[in-house]
Amino acid sequence: MKDVAKHAGVSLITVSRVVNANGYVRVSTRARVLAAIDTLGYIPNQVARNLNSRQTNTLALVLPTISDPFWHSIARGVEDEAESRGYNVLLCNTDDDATKEGRYIDAQLRSRVDGVVIIPTFESGPQLRRLQRQGMPFVQVHRRVAAIDSDFVGMDSYSGTRALACHLIAQGRTRIAYVGGANTSSTGVDRLSGYREALIDAGIAVDPALIKTGLYRARFGYETVRDLLAAPLRPDGLVVSNSTLALGALHALAEADVRMPHDIAVAAYYTLDHGEDYSPFAVTAVQQTYDMARLGTQCLFQRLEDPESPSQSVTIPNRIMVHPLFVCCPVAVDPETPDAFPSPVSLLA
Amino acid sequence: MKDVAKHAGVSLITVSRVVNANGYVRVSTRARVLAAIDTLGYIPNQVARNLNSRQTNTLALVLPTISDPFWHSIARGVEDEAESRGYNVLLCNTDDDATKEGRYIDAQLRSRVDGVVIIPTFESGPQLRRLQRQGMPFVQVHRRVAAIDSDFVGMDSYSGTRALACHLIAQGRTRIAYVGGANTSSTGVDRLSGYREALIDAGIAVDPALIKTGLYRARFGYETVRDLLAAPLRPDGLVVSNSTLALGALHALAEADVRMPHDIAVAAYYTLDHGEDYSPFAVTAVQQTYDMARLGTQCLFQRLEDPESPSQSVTIPNRIMVHPLFVCCPVAVDPETPDAFPSPVSLLA
DNA sequence: TTGAAAGCGCTAACAA
DNA sequence: TTGTTAGCGCTTTCAA
Secondary structure, eight states, X not given: OHHHHHHHTSOHHHHHHHHHTOSOXXXXXXXXXXXXXXXXXXXXXXXXXXXXXXXXXXXXXXXXXXXXXXXXXXXXXXXXXXXXXXXXXXXXXOTTOHHHHHHHHHHHHHHTOSEEEEOXXXXXXXXXXXXXXXXXXXXXXXXXXXXXXXXXXEEOHHHHHHHHHHHHHHTTOOSEEEEEEOTTSHHHHHHXXXXXXXXXXXXXXXXXXXXXXXXXXXXXXHHHHHHHHHSSSOOSEEEEOSHHHHXXXXXXXXXXXXXXXXXXXXXXXXXXXXXXXXXXXXXXXXXXXXXXHHHHHHHHHHHHHOTTSOOOEEEEOOEEEEXXXXXXXXXXXXXXXXXXXXXXXXXXX | OHHHHHHHTSOHHHHXXXXXXXSOOOHHHHHHHHHHXXXXXXXOOHHHHHHHHTOOSEEEEEESOSOSHHHHHHHHHXXXXXXXXXXXXXXXXXXXXXXXXXXXXXXXXXHTOSEEEEOOXXXXXXXXHHHHHTTOOEEEESSOOTTSOSEEEEEXXXXXXXXXXXXXXXXXXXXXXXXXXXXXXXXXXXXXXXXXXXXXXXXXXOOGGGEEEEOSOHHHHHHHHHHHHHSSSOOSEEEEXXXXXXXXXXXXXXXXXXXXXXXXXXXXXXXXXXXXXXXXXXXXXXXXXXXXXXXXXXXXXXXXXXXXXXXXXXXXXXXXXXXXXXXXXXXXXXXXXXXXXOOHHHHHO
């Protein structure tokens, strides 16, 4: 910058004014400065600006991992929203490890990022409190530490699996299995309840033998569905609570001597890859993960603008996709009373 | 920092020495400073440090998108390697859009990131040249602009699909279809060649009706495989060149009245989610995307240490996973000469 | 073992 | 319309 000023025969501040297009600069002067910038290949130093302005135009995204459609569509949502406002995003994978999370929070506090989008773990309380103490704006997304008063954007897990089960029931399925995450997490609990209560409300007995929970791993989905299909009495419907499990389920179904959705209809609580509008399942409750993340980031930007406003809490709805062919091929609907089951529409109202 | 110094009754530089644990500080002084830091909740300002040290401990990752196992395992690899060295990663999704890429490169040059990991597009030449002109270290990963002399880490696409086809052939499959990306990209071309030449070497006629290329979208994989299965003469083997296509293929197979791998064996050029060690396919050429990205990042760090060293170019091998059950269930092997086909091992040597 | 002064590259505030 | 001064928060250099 000094070189540019010298080269153009002006002062530093004039160069600054040209670069930032503020203040008055004579056209001829501006031209000279611009020429100097060009010949010298000068690029303003953002670090120095940041030091001055006390802001970095950078957000940190703290999440367990991006290895999964669910998480990476969150990353994509945050990045898109940030990019649209000229902000950068620092990516921090914690693997749900409190130590790693702590290190990242430290680094962000030191780096003076402008805000943090965080998917907390159960142990994140102290870290979040530290952010608050330091006056670092943040928003919790998808998961929340209840004791912390902050902005929050989540999704309605309960309604997602509930809608899925309702659709299967409405199409006449009665032996509906459930494959989901271990219910040590709140979302795990919510999703299972959604399934359970749909059955109960429809007067279908909940069969513990049809409920399988474990890790969100494709292998678990595969082995579980394979075993379910190997049982003497096969399920005719299946609710899967997560994309990765659903991939495993698809594998088991492709291997087995059954056809989707005729022999078994799969309903999945599922995240579409960003940009895709396609799902392999009879019924899909699309986890609006991308929108959730975008909204969360918007929420954070609002807070940056108005730090004093009361904290917000929003829940994103699920989008339900029903495969057209599925609606036409009910299996066990009582021919006497074809309308015994409520239509999906009313179930979802 | 000023406050800390005042509070402890020392000068700024002494605080600095305590914080950075360099230089001599009397134990009692250090204790006083530490106490002051604690009571004041002082956190050093990394921005100011960066201004001084002319480095930011930050890498930028420029890639098309993270919405896909292939890309997000790249992101994960870069992040893990960076994290292990105390570096941060800025995430930049370009959507293969040159304008967006240009904006990001601008931002990075201004922000003085220490280096860039980039998956370039065909149009990235000018941007890369700009990086070079500004002396910004970078490494090209997966794709490369040949005209640019820089570090590069890629994978062997040709060998991947070739190994897949060879395995299917070795197990007696003869009607082997191919579903892959449009061959407008160099990797698209390479992958198709791998398949083609495996067939030719085995003396199997290449049937254009069995070769389908299009977008790397699950829907394309689904529709294509569905149509292949609906044809009068079904394929008994299938090479799929990408994870997203493979998901669609799985869907079509689960719907159809065929069983994997008995009726049709699927061989996929596939990226495992980071941490997973499971694949749904009879044969999988595991794209070592995570390793490629990690290695690329290591390469970049080497360059940061020694800017003058000659640029390196590395190709990552694929890991081949054969499903144990698949090896035992060949379909059309001539009973007279069961060993007519070479074993996979020799094919891969 | 400690500190004063200068400077990293830029901009806000004020002055001319 | 342009420039001078001071300072953002820290570290390096030199001195005590």
